[in-house]
Amino acid sequence: xxxxxxxxxxxxxxxxxxxxxxxxxxxxxxxxxxxxxxxxxxxxxxxxxxxxxxxxxxxxxxxxxxxxxxxxxxxxxxxxxxxxxxxxxxxxxxxxxxxxxxxxxxxxxxxxxxxxxxxxxxxxxxxxxxxxxxxxxxxxxxxxxxxxxxxxxxxxxxxxxxxxxxxxxxxxxxxxxxxxxxxxxxxxxxxxxxxxxxxxxxxxxxxxxxxxxxxxxxxxxxxxxxxxxxxxxxxxxxx
Amino acid sequence: xxxxxxxxxxxxxxxxxxxxxxxxxxxxxxxxxxxxxxxxxxxxxxxxxxxxxxxxxxxxxxxxxxxxxxxxxxxxxxxxxxxxxxxxxxxxxxxxxxxxxxxxxxxxxxxxxxxxxxxxxxxxxxxxxxxxxxxxxxxxxxxxxxxxxxxxxxxxxxxxxxxxxxxxxxxxxxxxxxxxxxxxxxxxxxxxxxxxxxxxxxxxxxxxxxxxxxxxxxxxxxxxxxxxxx
Numbered sequence: 001x002x003x004x005x006x007x008x009x010x011x012x013x014x015x016x017x018x019x020x021x022x023x024x025x026x027x028x029x030x031x032x033x034x035x036x037x038x039x040x041x042x043x044x045x046x047x048x049x050x051x052x053x054x055x056x057x058x059x060x061x062x063x064x065x066x067x068x069x070x071x072x073x074x075x076x077x078x079x080x081x082x083x084x085x086x087x088x089x090x091x092x093x094x095x096x097x098x099x100x101x102x103x104x105x106x107x108x109x110x111x112x113x114x115x116x117x118x119x120x121x122x123x124x125x126x127x128x129x130x131x132x133x134x135x136x137x138x139x140x141x142x143x144x145x146x147x148x149x150x151x152x153x154x155x156x157x158x159x160x161x162x163x164x165x166x167x168x169x170x171x172x173x174x175x176x177x178x179x180x181x182x183x184x185x186x187x188x189x190x191x192x193x194x195x196x197x198x199x200x201x202x203x204x205x206x207x208x209x210x211x212x213x214x215x216x217x218x219x220x221x222x223x224x225x226x227x228x229x230x231x232x233x234x235x236x237x238x239x
Numbered sequence: 240x241x242x243x244x245x246x247x248x249x250x251x252x253x254x255x256x257x258x259x260x261x262x263x264x265x266x267x268x269x270x271x272x273x274x275x276x277x278x279x280x281x282x283x284x285x286x287x288x289x290x291x292x293x294x295x296x297x298x299x300x301x302x303x304x305x306x307x308x309x310x311x312x313x314x315x316x317x318x319x320x321x322x323x324x325x326x327x328x329x330x331x332x333x334x335x336x337x338x339x340x341x342x343x344x345x346x347x348x349x350x351x352x353x354x355x356x357x358x359x360x361x362x363x364x365x366x367x368x369x370x371x372x373x374x375x376x377x378x379x380x381x382x383x384x385x386x387x388x389x390x391x392x393x394x395x396x397x398x399x400x401x402x403x404x405x406x407x408x409x410x411x412x413x414x415x416x417x418x419x420x421x422x423x424x425x426x427x428x429x430x431x432x433x434x435x436x437x438x439x440x441x442x443x444x445x446x447x448x449x450x451x452x453x454x455x456x457x458x459x460x461x462x463x464x465x466x467x468x469x
Binding site: 159 | 405435440
């Protein structure tokens with residue numbers, strides 16, 4: 001029996017979909033963990049990025065932070081949180097993933113606010129807008145495309161990385177793969193890999209559509225310019 | 240929610256005596272980590288170069304090659320390892336092939352960027368001087384692309400060093416063995432986890448620095464206008 005047939009047989013067995021270790025529960029947990037992590041990351045990263053972008057301070061911090069975060073293995077950070085006083089489980093996973101969501105959220109939101117045309121700023125100041133009004137009515141609306149792009153990068157990265165939490169009892173859909181390797185069960189491992197990859201691609205697709213939908217028509221031109229091309233630096237795979 | 244593991248015995252975050260008593264284990268893990276990383280980058284570069292040349296010469300191939308790059312990026316490492324497992328088995332090759340696939344994506348993109356960045360006037364000048372296709376590639380195009388290629392090599396190396404740890408799923412995770420097997424699975428022993436993490440970060444910084452120096456030696460004329468690291 002081929003691997004694909006074994007995997008299909010595993011996926012066809014209702015037992016594998018039910019209960020605390022079933023596909024349905026684990027998928028829900030995976031998404032809940034990811035959502036909580038991205039939400040927490042936004043709470044920390046966005047206000048900081050808006051303030052730094054508005055005042056033009058702290059650009060160096062953004063660069064250092066994103067370089068440093070690339071050198072720390074995601075698995076290491078997940079494990080560090082799992083053996084901290086928080087203890088292993090979904091809560092530690094959420095906090096570790098939130099830390100990893102911060103650099104892309106921060107960098108993109110900062111770049112978005114910072115990249116507002118100085119002439120537009122001058123015009124806003126000339127119209128008598130205060131600092132706060134300028135941020136809310138001018139800078140943030142113009143920064144939406146990059147903020148949304150950062151949110152999408154962070155979310156896709158978090159959903160992918162959440163898979164690794166299974167290695168340190170952190171919950172999520174990765175458990176099916178980890179258990180499959182443990183049992184040396186080709187069918188289950190392959191099916192788990194398929195489910196995880198499908199979830200990651202689905203989230204990426206949904207967010208790509210959402211990103212386009214929330215971006216005002218008036219700024220779509222710059223939105224298109226902000227899309228990655230071959231010449232852009234390549235994003236690093238999440239995990 | 241699971242209850243906190245009882246902290247009966249002291250479990251310090253950092254412990255020199257752990258490092259001293261387990262020097263052999265740490266060295267073995269480090270050796271595995273370094274060799275896997277170096278093999279990945281060497282194999283990846285050897286495969287990426289012809290692919291990038293192909294993509295730069297045959298226009299319609301560039302789109303599909305870059306598109307597949309983007310999709311593969313979204314697939315989590317553990318899922319990629321799971322997909323390879325039935326075909327490669329429970330082995331070191333599983334980790335190596337997975338790592339090469341991820342590195343390949345970064346390397347192809349950057350090499351292609353470098354080759355595309357060769358100015359047309361330079362090509363014209365080389366042709367005018369009587370350079371053939373092959374000689375022009377090795378003597379003119381490739382040297383001009385080296386800074387961009389090395390940027391790719393640096394990005395791929397740092398990302399590979401992090402990814403090696405996931406190899407722990409089949410017992411070949413380099414410092415990942417310290418983090419998960421010696422640490423988490425051994426009664427949440429913190430010392431190996433912190434040691435493994437710090438060694439990973441240190442390794443990434445040291446190799447990145449070595450690659451910056453190598454770039455300066457390879458292309459001394461490009462100093463000061465190196466392609467900015469992503």
